[in-house]
Amino acid sequence: MDRILLRRDAARARMAVENVDALLVVHPTNVGYLTGFTGDSSVLLAGRDRDLIVSDGRFTTQLEQECPGLEAVIRPAVESLNQAVARLVKGLGIRRLGFEPSHLSVADWDFLRSELTSTELVATDGLVETLRAVKDEAEVAAIREAVDFAQRAFTKLRAGLADGQTEKEVADRLEALLREFGATGSSFPPIVAVGRRAALPHARPTVETRIGDDDFVLIDWGATGRPYKSDLTRMIVTGKVTPEFEKVYRTVLTAQERAIAAIRPGAKAQDVDAEARSVIEQAGFGRFFDHGLGHGIGMDVHEGPRLRKESPTILEPGMVVTVEPGVYLPEWGGVRIEDDVLVTPDGCEVLSDLPKTLDAMRP
Numbered sequence: 001m002d003r004i005l006l007r008r009d010a011a012r013a014r015m016a017v018e019n020v021d022a023l024l025v026v027h028p029t030n031v032g033y034l035t036g037f038t039g040d041s042s043v044l045l046a047g048r049d050r051d052l053i054v055s056d057g058r059f060t061t062q063l064e065q066e067c068p069g070l071e072a073v074i075r076p077a078v079e080s081l082n083q084a085v086a087r088l089v090k091g092l093g094i095r096r097l098g099f100e101p102s103h104l105s106v107a108d109w110d111f112l113r114s115e116l117t118s119t120e121l122v123a124t125d126g127l128v129e130t131l132r133a134v135k136d137e138a139e140v141a142a143i144r145e146a147v148d149f150a151q152r153a154f155t156k157l158r159a160g161l162a163d164g165q166t167e168k169e170v171a172d173r174l175e176a177l178l179r180e181f182g183a184t185g186s187s188f189p190p191i192v193a194v195g196r197r198a199a200l201p202h203a204r205p206t207v208e209t210r211i212g213d214d215d216f217v218l219i220d221w222g223a224t225g226r227p228y229k230s231d232l233t234r235m236i237v238t239g240k241v242t243p244e245f246e247k248v249y250r251t252v253l254t255a256q257e258r259a260i261a262a263i264r265p266g267a268k269a270q271d272v273d274a275e276a277r278s279v280i281e282q283a284g285f286g287r288f289f290d291h292g293l294g295h296g297i298g299m300d301v302h303e304g305p306r307l308r309k310e311s312p313t314i315l316e317p318g319m320v321v322t323v324e325p326g327v328y329l330p331e332w333g334g335v336r337i338e339d340d341v342l343v344t345p346d347g348c349e350v351l352s353d354l355p356k357t358l359d360a361m362r363p
């Protein structure tokens with residue numbers, strides 16, 4: 001059976017649990033996940049036995065090509081998307097309509113609530129996101145490809161890295177290389193942070209700071225493929241390895257390795273986070289690691305599940321997560337190492353394989 005249909009069936013099973021007659025999917029990524037549609041300005045009305053994608057005339061041909069077999073309602077130009085949805089919900093006699101509270105705007109919700117006087121609007125938060133957290137084979141293949149684009153781009157970038165290049169020049173070059181190797185682009189604006197700028201976990205590349213201004217550079221980047229994403233971080237030493245850098249680097253690497261070793265079906269996301277955190281705490285850097293250990297990647301670069309303190313998620317085969325511990329010392333810099341990891345039936349597989357030993361990071 002077609003994998004898109006399987007996804008809609010899985011959504012229907014969740015709708016039954018939520019006791020809704022239909023689900024209004026408005027988040028473009030979720031619409032794409034459930035239909036294969038890559039356009040925008042369209043919503044999916046998924047029912048118990050009938051699914052409709054509500055769109056406009058710009059997408060008629062694209063819908064035929066991308067979503068064969070899916071019933072498309074092309075609204076007339078005089079009708080807004082919300083008006084079309086309200087008309088269809090009334091026509092279908094939907095009594096309980098699930099909606100995405102994290103994505104439907106207050107204005108849209110207000111409109112639907114006032115129009116749909118005989119329909120109850122039921123918040124079904126994260127319904128599609130929960131399905132997206134577990135990838136099928138085709139999705140894993142697409143993530144592998146995005147990892148490959150990112151790794152090849154980085155390897156070529158590193159070979160040409162030279163003192164004097166600005167952070168922004170390096171980031172721009174990396175984006176160009178990602179495209180050259182087959183990506184449609186970056187999965188997010190690359191972070192290229194030299195020395196103390198790496199103390200900012202989300203530093204923006206500058207034109208003032210240059211490779212060689214300090215002994216090391218942090219690069220956090222990823223590729224967008226078809227349309228799945230990758231997300232990696234490596235440190236590159238461009239000067240000398242100071243004892244402090246060595247201590248921080250070895251701590252972060254050990255934390256990452258310990259966390260990866262804890263990833264398996266049935267493991268709690270919070271326990272995987274705790275593995276890494278305890279290594280960093282024991283080294284005395286606990287308060288300098290103040291973000292979660294990792295996040296799911298897929299159609300979005302940040303999605304479920306989250307690896308962090310108090311996360312109730314239990315890992316399942318097919319989940320793909322980043323593992324990215326970091327230590328950030330103000331005025332000194334930061335070290336983060338990030339890989340993409342697939343939960344397999346009997347453990348995990350690290351999808352990225354760029355070298356990361358301290359020796360491999362040396363010039």
Ligand code: ZN
Nearest residue numbers: 220231232338
């Ligand atoms: Zn990253």
Ligand code: ZN
Nearest residue numbers: 231322324338
């Ligand atoms: Zn990340």
